[in-house]
Amino acid sequence: MAGSPLVHARGLVKEFGRLVAVDGIDFDVQRGEAFGFLGPNGAGKTSTMRIVGCISPPTAGTLRVLDLDPVADGARIRAKLGVVPQQDTLDSELTVRENILIYGRYFGLARADLREKAAQLLDFVQLSERADDPVEPLSGGMKRRLTIARSLVNDPQVLLLDEPTTGLDPQARHLVWDRLFRLKQQGASLILTTHYMDEAEQLCDRLVVMDNGKIVAEGSPLELIRRYSTREVVELRFADRPPEPAELRVDGLVDRIESLPDRILIYTEDGDHVATALHERGLETSSVLVRRSTLEDVFLHLTGRSLVD
Amino acid sequence: MSAIAAVTAGGARFLLERNLMVYRRIWLVIFSGFFEPLFYLFSMGFGLGHFVGHVNGISYASFIAPALLASSAMNGAIYDATNVFWKLRYAKVYDAILSTPVGPADVAVGESVWAVFRGLIYSFGFLIVIAALGLVHSWWALLALPAAALIGSAFAGLGVAAMTYFRSWQDFELLALVQLPMFLFSTTFYPITVYPHAIQWIVRVTPLYHAIQLLRTLILGSPGLPQLGDAAYLAVLAAVGIVIATRRIHRQLLS
Amino acid sequence: MELAARSYEFWLVRYRRVWRGSVATSVVNPVFYLAALGIGLGTLVNHSASRPGHVSYVDFVAPGLLAAAAMQTAAGEASFPILAAIKWTRQYQAMLATPLGIRDIFLGHQLFIVTRVLISSAIYLAVIAAFGTIHSPLGVLALPACVLLGAAFGTAIAAYTTGVAHEGNEFNALFRFGIVPMFLFSGTFFPVSRLPVPLDWIALATPLWHGVALCRDLTLGRGTLLADLGHAGYLTVWTLVGGALAYRFYRRRLVK
Structure with missing residues (x-):
């Protein structure tokens, strides 16, 4: 298992009608690394993330996620992923804590274990004091942190973060970065997209630069700067x-x-x-x-x- | 249909759990729904019933009670389906759910079963009240409960499927334009013989007519072979609704 | 008053975008109700020895449905849209950032609600006329009667919305335990004398019963001037009291 990459993509293509969102990309994500997709809006980052997250089938190409085939084993793969989508999809009819509890249930986790898990996760994202509040009045940064806590409920093998700090004010961004950095230190594998170069520099061990659905460069932030600037x-x-x-x-x-x-x-x-x-x-x-x-x-x-x- | 999310539905129970979690806090909303058919029964059955006298040899209240049960099963199921629209388009509840192992079939089945479950609570309450008022004429009425569940699933399935086609709240005017005439014309308030022959055939096509036939014959104690047809018709609608809803949710959220 | 006209105009402009759907509903709904409950159900009622109001059932029920529809339109417009304007779409806050004051916002919105009632009631009246249920030239006056009933409900429910409603769940209770029972028991389908004491007294106190009685007198052309002035006066009192309350709650809610 150690040798095989977490995600292995060759010639990945995603078309929506005539629009080619992802245009034949190759990449590998290794266990324990933080891998980034850097590019402007519309570069195809989110489409790529949705394909890796097994909620969008690729139009063409080879893809293995956790050594499984996303088309045949979508549910089994999703069971091992943590997903932070670009827009928060918190359940506004539930409280902060209930959001984590029910999300854990969607993974089939036992109710008894989830109580403790939810408390730990809320503590981790510094939301313990808001545990029994409704979700709606939370600030953008708090919602983002709750979404991150929610994505960790199933102890995912890899965390997919689509634009984790877009739309947050600088203070809230730093709080999110701090939490993600801790996850990295604990050995988590992260895949993230961003159009902020500072975010990519702070968080990514390795990244690919995307433009118009294609990968135009690949390397560590430092390598890329040395090579291209x-x-x-x-x-x-x-x-x-x-x-x-x-x-x-x-x-x-x-x-x-x-x-x-x-x-x-x-x-x-x-x-x-x-x-x-x-x-x-x-x-x-x-x-x-x-x-x-x-x-x-x-x-x-x-x-x-x-x-x- | 791509197999990206295996079409099982084992995860449907988690949808029920979620909805229970939500409604635990606003149980009053559920409870209050129980009164609407009762109000209709007291108003039309007893208030207006005085002027109507007997219909087909029974009191007017006895005549409309089973029909009100059927319509409330329909209205309740459709009401829950409108919540599905909100969750699908605005609250993005399903977007979050589908990134877990739970799949589109789980969502379609889960929401429909939830609607049926809620409907059953109402039906049970209503049956007890009309039994206490002496409007139940036969032990066949025991079968009215599963029949009401079947009616609920038919309209829930259709409702959830319809919601996947709706684009804005304005589309709900269209829904009302179907729901209201069905409620008024499907022999809820008077027997089908009131209509000229040609119109009788149109009425016989509506699902609510079959729902009312099924419950009326069971509660008044005269079910026959045609009732198997009524039940089959409703079962087909339920199945068709769930299949369409599953496909549409799949196509809209997993593309 | 000129400023109130501006807030009124805002609601009218918004309504212009969606009026087609609501007009279709305003035409089709009365046809459905009249055909089913007037004609269809009428076949069961008319052979009875003691018909309600001693007229054919469709003649009895038509003015009742007319008034009930005016109530429902006003209730619909004074509930969710007002809460939305306070809370979700925050149109009131946007207006307060202009020279408009709270009084203008309140009056403008009420004027719009009454306009909606006027339009839908005019259509309803035309439909019940087409069913041949208007037996007096006085029937035309049923239109202002509906507008008055709409004002009574528009202000009273605006007071409920601004005074009580916070999440929207509160409307469930309002409609299920207020509007629907009124629709069913306030003389729309049968005379309130059929209700047991004290329910008949409660029914007589509802604004809808006075609206129904007034419309029925006018379309059948058989009321007494004194009684009808009484009904109209009662609805006017509701409008004034409801309006005063609503205005107070508007201030409390929007001034921070």
């Missing part, structure tokens, strides 16, 4: 019309220049040096920022577009 980036903003990119060349130092609607990015190994050189030339800017390359830059390089539009 420079060490540093100089971000220039201009009050008036920006200069032509050619005017910004600093010999020998600039690897690549990207013009965005609101700013120009200069990719370089030595940002400070480039910034000084440009300043000495008398270039008039409204702001200059030197920063490290991120997955956002990787995505920009690979697709020519930004992640968040």
Whole structure:
């Protein structure tokens, strides 16, 4: 068992009528790793997650999840998965605790065991004090945490998280990340989608970058940055019309220049040096920022577009 | 139909458990539903019954009581089905359920069985009341309870299936446009002989007519072979409803 | 008043999008009820020695159904839609962010409810006329009678909604133990004199009974001026008391 991947996909395709949501992707997720799908909205991440979650049959391709065939053994696979869908599907007619209890029953777990389990999980996501409250008045972050607690009720072998922190405020996001990080430390296997590069960098051991239903790159966050970007980036903003990119060349130092609607990015190994050189030339800017390359830059390089539009 | 979720239905009981969990808190809503057929019985059967006198040799209250039982089984089942619409379209209850080992057939069967179960509580109460009022004329009436369950499953199956086709709350006007005339015209309040022959045949097609025939003959003590036909008709509707509902839930949520 | 007209307009504009369905229902429902309970059931009642009201049953039941429908329309519009405007769709809050005040919001919505009753009652009246159940020119006055009945229920149920309802479950009790029993026992289908004491007294106190009696007098053309003024006065009192209560509860609910 140790050698076989948790998820093994080759040439996976999902079509909705004429629309090709997933266009022939290959990937393997190993036991114990946190694997991410990074890409903008509409890249095919959610479709891929639904296929892996065995609630959407693939149109073509090979897929094994936990060494089983999703089409034939969907229910058996789902019994071993934990799912956090993009939109919370909490049961608004039940209380916080009841949501976990009944969800556990859907997995056929014994009522007696579930009492204790629910208490543990609520404690883990810091919702014990709200256990007997209805779900509706909870904040977005609390609902998200409850959904995560719910997905853990069956001690899943792998946790599928579709955009776990989209729509949350920064504080709530950090709380969710903190809990997911603990799960990782406990050895859980995570598969997540995100269009936030910081989320991908924080949580993923390995990720694939998706665009238009295809995988355009694969590796650890650091590998991807090394392979597809420079060490540093100089971000220039201009009050008036920006200069032509050619005017910004600093010999020998600039690897690549990207013009965005609101700013120009200069990719370089030595940002400070480039910034000084440009300043000495008398270039008039409204702001200059030197920063490290991120997955956002990787995505920009690979697709020519930004992640968040 | 793809086999991504095995068509078993062993998980249907968890749907029942969920609904019990919800209704434990709002049991009053269930309890209050018991009164509606009673109010109709007192109003039409006793209030108006004074002016009607006897119908087919029995008191008017005796005549309409079994029909009110049948219609309340229908209305109750359809009422529960409308909850299914809300859970399907707005509350996304089934989206969560289907990501567990529970499958679409479990959902369709579970919700229908729940509707039947609720209907049975009402039927049982109503039967006891009409027995106490002397409106039950035969021991055959004992079979009225399983018959009411059958009626409930027919309308629950059809109702749940119909809900999968509904797009907005406006569609419920259409439902009312079917439900109300069925209630009014399927011999609930007067015998079928009131109608001209051509119309009698239209009435005979409606499921509620067969439901009423079944209960009326059982409670008044004169069931015959045609009642096997009534029961078979309702059983077919129940089966067709559940099959359609399963397929539609599968197609809509698992694509 | 001009501001109230704006909130009224808001509800009218919303209604324009869905009116087709509700008009279809307003036409078809009376036909169903009249045919089944007037004509069909009438065949059983008419051979009786003592007919209700000493007229053919369809003539007796038609004005009753007319008034009951006005009650149901008003009750439907003053229950869930008002709670939704407070709680779920929060249209009232949106209006309060404009120059509209609570009085304008309340009056505008009540005006809309009465308009809905006016439209559906006019259709209902046309249908019962087509069934030949209107025996006096005074029958035309049944329309304002229905509007008055609608106002009595619109304000009273608005008071219930704003004063009592929080989750929506409360409407279950209102309809099952208020509206449905009134529909069945307030003289719609048989004279309240058939009810045992003290139920007959309760029935006589319901606004629906006064609406039914008024409509019946007008369509049959046989009431006395004094009695009918009494019915109308009673419904006016309900409207004023219900309106005053509802307005108080609106303030309590919307001012925070």
